[in-house]
Amino acid sequence: MDVVVVGDGPGGLSAALFLAKNGLQVVVFGQDKTAMHWALLKNYLGFAEIHGSEFQKRAREQVSALGARIEDRRVESVEAVSDGFETTLDDGETIASRFLILSEGKSPRLAKQLGLEFNEQKGLETDRNGKTSMPGVYAVGRLARPGRSQAIISAGDGAAAAIDILSTIKGEDFADWDSPPES
Ligand SMILES: Cc1cc2nc3c(=O)[nH]c(=O)nc-3n(C[C@H](O)[C@H](O)[C@H](O)COP(=O)(O)OP(=O)(O)OC[C@H]3O[C@@H](n4cnc5c(N)ncnc54)[C@H](O)[C@@H]3O)c2cc1C
Numbered sequence: 001m002d003v004v005v006v007g008d009g010p011g012g013l014s015a016a017l018f019l020a021k022n023g024l025q026v027v028v029f030g031q032d033k034t035a036m037h038w039a040l041l042k043n044y045l046g047f048a049e050i051h052g053s054e055f056q057k058r059a060r061e062q063v064s065a066l067g068a069r070i071e072d073r074r075v076e077s078v079e080a081v082s083d084g085f086e087t088t089l090d091d092g093e094t095i096a097s098r099f100l101i102l103s104e105g106k107s108p109r110l111a112k113q114l115g116l117e118f119n120e121q122k123g124l125e126t127d128r129n130g131k132t133s134m135p136g137v138y139a140v141g142r143l144a145r146p147g148r149s150q151a152i153i154s155a156g157d158g159a160a161a162a163i164d165i166l167s168t169i170k171g172e173d174f175a176d177w178d179s180p181p182e183s
Contacts, residue, residue, distance in 0.1 A: 001025050001026070001027055001095055001096060001097040002024040002097065002099065002165075002169075003016075003024055003025070003026045003027075003098070003165060004026075004027055004095055004097040004099075004100050005026060005027065005029070006030070006101070006102050006103060006104055006110060007028075007029075007030050007034075007102065007105055007141070007143075008028050008030025008031070008032060008056075008060070008103075009036055009056075009103060009105055009141060009154060010056075010151045010152075010154040010155040010158065011140040011143075011154035011158040012028050012140070012141070012158060013056075013059045013063050013070075013155075014059075014154070014155040014157075014162070015101050015103065015138075015158035015159065015161050016028045016068040016070070016162075017059075017062065017068070017158075017159075018159050018162035018166070019068065019165065019166070020066045020067040020068035021066045021067075021176065022174075022176060024165070024169075026068045026069070027068070027069040027070075027095065028063070028068060028069065028071070029071055029075050030072070031072050031074060032056070032060075032072065034052075035052075036052035036053065036055060036056050037053050038052065039052035040052065041055060041151060044152050045152060052151070055151070073090060073091070074090040075088070075089060075090075076088045076089060076090050076092075077110070077113060079114075080114065080136075083096075083098070084096060084099070084100075085097050085098075085099070085100040099136050099137075099165050100136060100137045100138070101138045101140060101158070101162075102124075102132075102140070103139075103140045103141045103143060103154070104143050105141065105142045106142055108123075111124050111132075111143065114137065115134075116133065116134060116137070117133075121146070121147060122145075123139075123143060123145050123147075124144050126138070126140075129160050129164035130157055130158075130160055130161035130164065138161040138164070138165070140160075140161050141158065144157060163176065
């Protein structure tokens with residue numbers, strides 16, 4: 001697996017969208033328990049108003065259609081190993097990956113498990129692409145900005161992390177741009 005994404009809110013799903021669309025093998029673990037089910041979005045650009053559950057349904061369909069796997073499973077633990085990361089699920093299965101994206105939402109459990117420092121006000125420290133202090137580990141969305149969490153920001157964070165991973169693999173800056181067919 002190229003990338004394991006922990007968390008199926010807008011942060012994790014947006015990261016998975018960009019990665020899968022550009023040919024990487026990506027799996028998202030989450031049990032559809034995102035805070036989005038309590039949200040009525042009136043501030044997501046492009047939607048005048050949409051229920052968070054409807055947004056999530058569309059997002060999951062879009063991400064799956066682009067080739068990412070979304071699995072209804074809980075991640076028990078994550079560990080850095082010599083050539084990447086080992087993710088252990090609640091049934092004991094382990095998944096190896098080169099990169100790890102944490103989009104855990106309000107709970108920094110796995111981030112703390114990896115030894116990353118979490119500040120209750122500021123969240124997890126990252127650079128502007130979501131990179132944490134641990135090489136290969138990204139943190140996006142509410143996890144990285146607990147007091148300022150917005151769906152559109154989580155989605156943007158996820159996209160930035162994915163673009164950074166794609167740029168790292170390609171060895172140069174990468175932008176995922178498409179154009180309409182010539183009319
Ligand atoms: C009442 C309410 C109203 C809101 N209204 C708005 C609004 O109007 N506009 C707006 O922009 N935002 C709103 N929000 C905030 C919005 O819901 C969040 O900004 C958004 O959900 C954050 O997305 P995220 O992907 O960062 O994290 P989350 O959506 O929290 O997703 C994290 C996911 O990771 C999963 N997860 C965590 N640990 C594990 C693990 N170990 N294994 C597997 N899965 C795991 C969680 O179950 C969860 O599904 C509202 C929130 C609430 C509670």
